[in-house]
Amino acid sequence: MADHFAAFSFVDRITGFTPGVRARGQFAVPAVLAAFPSCLVAEAVGQLAAWVAMAQADFRVRPVAALANEMRFHGDVPPGALLGLAVEIDSCDDEAVAYAGRATSGDALAIELLDCLGPMLPVAEFDSPGELAARFDLLRGPGATPGRFHGVPVPEIVRGAGVPGESLAAVLHVPAVAPFFADHFPRRPVFPATLLLDAQISLALQLAAEAPDLPAGTQPAPVRMTHVKMRSFIPPGEVLALDAQRAPTGGGAGQIMLSARANGMTVSTARLEYAPRRVA
Amino acid sequence: MAQQEITRDEIMAVFPTIAETMADALGCDVDDIKLDVSLIEGLDAESIDFLDMVFRLERAFKIKIPRGKIVENARGALSEAEFEQNGLVTDAGLAQLRAYLSEVPAERFRTPTKVKDIPRLFTPETFCKLVISAQRSAKAAS
Numbered sequence: 001m002a003d004h005f006a007a008f009s010f011v012d013r014i015t016g017f018t019p020g021v022r023a024r025g026q027f028a029v030p031a032v033l034a035a036f037p038s039c040l041v042a043e044a045v046g047q048l049a050a051w052v053a054m055a056q057a058d059f060r061v062r063p064v065a066a067l068a069n070e071m072r073f074h075g076d077v078p079p080g081a082l083l084g085l086a087v088e089i090d091s092c093d094d095e096a097v098a099y100a101g102r103a104t105s106g107d108a109l110a111i112e113l114l115d116c117l118g119p120m121l122p123v124a125e126f127d128s129p130g131e132l133a134a135r136f137d138l139l140r141g142p143g144a145t146p147g148r149f150h151g152v153p154v155p156e157i158v159r160g161a162g163v164p165g166e167s168l169a170a171v172l173h174v175p176a177v178a179p180f181f182a183d184h185f186p187r188r189p190v191f192p193a194t195l196l197l198d199a200q201i202s203l204a205l206q207l208a209a210e211a212p213d214l215p216a217g218t219q220p221a222p223v224r225m226t227h228v229k230m231r232s233f234i235p236p237g238e239v240l241a242l243d244a245q246r247a248p249t250g251g252g253a254g255q256i257m258l259s260a261r262a263n264g265m266t267v268s269t270a271r272l273e274y275a276p277r278r279v280a
Numbered sequence: 281m282a283q284q285e286i287t288r289d290e291i292m293a294v295f296p297t298i299a300e301t302m303a304d305a306l307g308c309d310v311d312d313i314k315l316d317v318s319l320i321e322g323l324d325a326e327s328i329d330f331l332d333m334v335f336r337l338e339r340a341f342k343i344k345i346p347r348g349k350i351v352e353n354a355r356g357a358l359s360e361a362e363f364e365q366n367g368l369v370t371d372a373g374l375a376q377l378r379a380y381l382s383e384v385p386a387e388r389f390r391t392p393t394k395v396k397d398i399p400r401l402f403t404p405e406t407f408c409k410l411v412i413s414a415q416r417s418a419k420a421a422s
Contacts (some may be wrong), residue, residue: 067332095347098335117335119328227307231328269307 003182005135006148008192010044011051011085014136020056022088023048025139028146031080038073038222039198040152041083045101046118046194048086053097053120055136056089060128063097063118065193068228070114073221081105094120108189116180126185152180157199157227157242165211168244172199172260176237191234196260196268197225200242204256204272207244218276223253228270238262252276284416291315291408294341298407301340305332315405316383330399337407343414350410351398354380369393380408 016024023213025048029036046065053063077083087101098117103110123129140143155172162168174191181189203224208220234240245257253275299313306323319325325333334345346352355363356376363373373391378386383405390397 034359066328067335069336091344093347096331115335115339119331227304229328229332231326 004131004186006183006251007143007150008043008152008180008183009047009148010040010083010088010142011047011139012146014048014051014139016117017052017140019132020052020089020092023052024118025051026143027085029077029079029081029083030147030149033079033149033151036077036079036081037198038052038076038111038175039194039201041077041103042068042071042113042197043192043194044083044085045087045103045111045113045280046116048085049089049097049099049101049116049138050118051139052087052089052099053092053118054123054132055121056092056097057094059123059133060137061094061120062123062132063120064190064233066119067115067117067230068113069116069226070112071225071228073114073223073225074109074111075105077103077105077110082176083110089237096120099191110273121207124187126188126190128186144274150179152195153178155195155199157203157254159206162207162244165207165213168207170202170203170242172196172242174234174236174238175209178236189236191236191238193228193230193234193268194213196240197270198236200223200244200258200260200270201272203242204244204258204278205274207246207256208254211246211248211252211254213248213252213254215276218252218278220252220254221277223273223275226271228268228271230268230279232262232265232267234267240267249273286412287408290412291405292407294411295404297340298337298404298411301336302333302404302407305329305336306363309410313404315408316385316403317406318388318400319402320400327399333407337411341411341415343411343418345410350402350406351395352414353410354398356380364395367395369395369398377401380409385418 010027011025012027014025027044046217050063084104087099090098096117096119101113143163158171160169205220227233241261246254248254256272258270259266299310302313305312306329340344352376358376381401383403384401
């Protein structure tokens with residue numbers, strides 16, 4: 001179980017904690033990584049909120065990713081950075097946790113999460129309640145040893161048909177085996193929603209980069225993601241049909257409607273707003 | 281405790297905001313949100329959409345809607361045991377449900393009705409009543 005609390009865990013230490021109300025924490029992004037995507041920064045914020053929610057419920061239930069009304073992307077987080085994490089819990093009971101949060105890198109705001117909601121499910125279905133409780137004590141005390149995260153394998157994405165600048169389809173092959181499944185989650189492996197969002201953002205930016213209204217010398221950059229809704233769990237080995245539909249909003253910016261389907265059923269939907277950023 | 285009747289004027293006062301909120305949550309046109317359309321059978325809503333709609337309505341109206349509040353409201357003065365037995369809505373419960381969901385055509389109520397199938401009856405008007413009820417509770421508490 002070397003990957004448990006390592007392969008997909010993004011809170012090293014909880015530095016401030018008001019039960020059921022708020023928390024602050026930190027995560028040292030390993031310097032050896034090639035990159036640390038914004039979606040993993042969002043994952044770190046969500047995990048801090050999950051710790052608060054699980055502690056509030058005495059580790060009987062845990063939240064799972066479901067709704068994020070808005071994620072604002074402010075800047076990239078380079079490998080080697082120390083992420084500062086903060087969450088404010090709007091409400092938390094055995095049914096769901098509602099929260100907002102943010103991550104900073106140095107003095108710079110990296111990401112904000114607004115109006116997020118995670119339904120609570122029995123912890124024992126996913127992980128050992130006892131091990132989670134012990135881990136929480138460690139995080140609230142001396143903290144975990146940094147540098148446990150070694151990156152995630154990039155899932156295979158096969159580009160499909162589309163209309164340049166208007167729509168783009170792709171197939172994402174969720175790996176059948178990956179280290180992060182031992183951490184997310186040990187008793188029930190689930191493809192992390194944030195990795196799906198990362199793949200969908202990549203697809204959206206490919207579509208936006210081919211748009212005829214993109215100003216010369218710029219490339220599309222994500223501004224915010226809204227209406228993120230995860231409808232079902234994605235197991236290892238699943239094949240997902242991704243779809244992106246673009247609607248220009250002027251000035252080279254636009255909104256892209258994103259969806260993922262498995263076996264003909266929609267498993268997630270989201271909207272990405274992007275804007276042109278001048279290439280350095 | 282007897283519930284004060286919800287008037288048509290009260291429903292129409294909150295409906296525009298509820299229609300906008302539901303359309304945003306379901307990703308459909310606001311014109312698709314009719315007062316009496318079935319959210320599940322007419323608008324393909326799933327359980328996560330109900331969670332989303334309640335979450336959005338809480339913020340839009342600055343109210344708190346406890347989980348399971350719709351069924352609790354629908355139950356009215358009946359106790360849980362009077363309302364359901366072994367997962368099925370009792371005759372008394374069904375009569376109460378028909379009265380609370382008065383906007384739902386009679387043919388959409390099945391006999392027997394499973395408790396887990398009650399959400400299949402929900403319409404935007406159901407949520408209008410839910411919001412009005414929560415607003416009244418908040419006003420009474422203040």
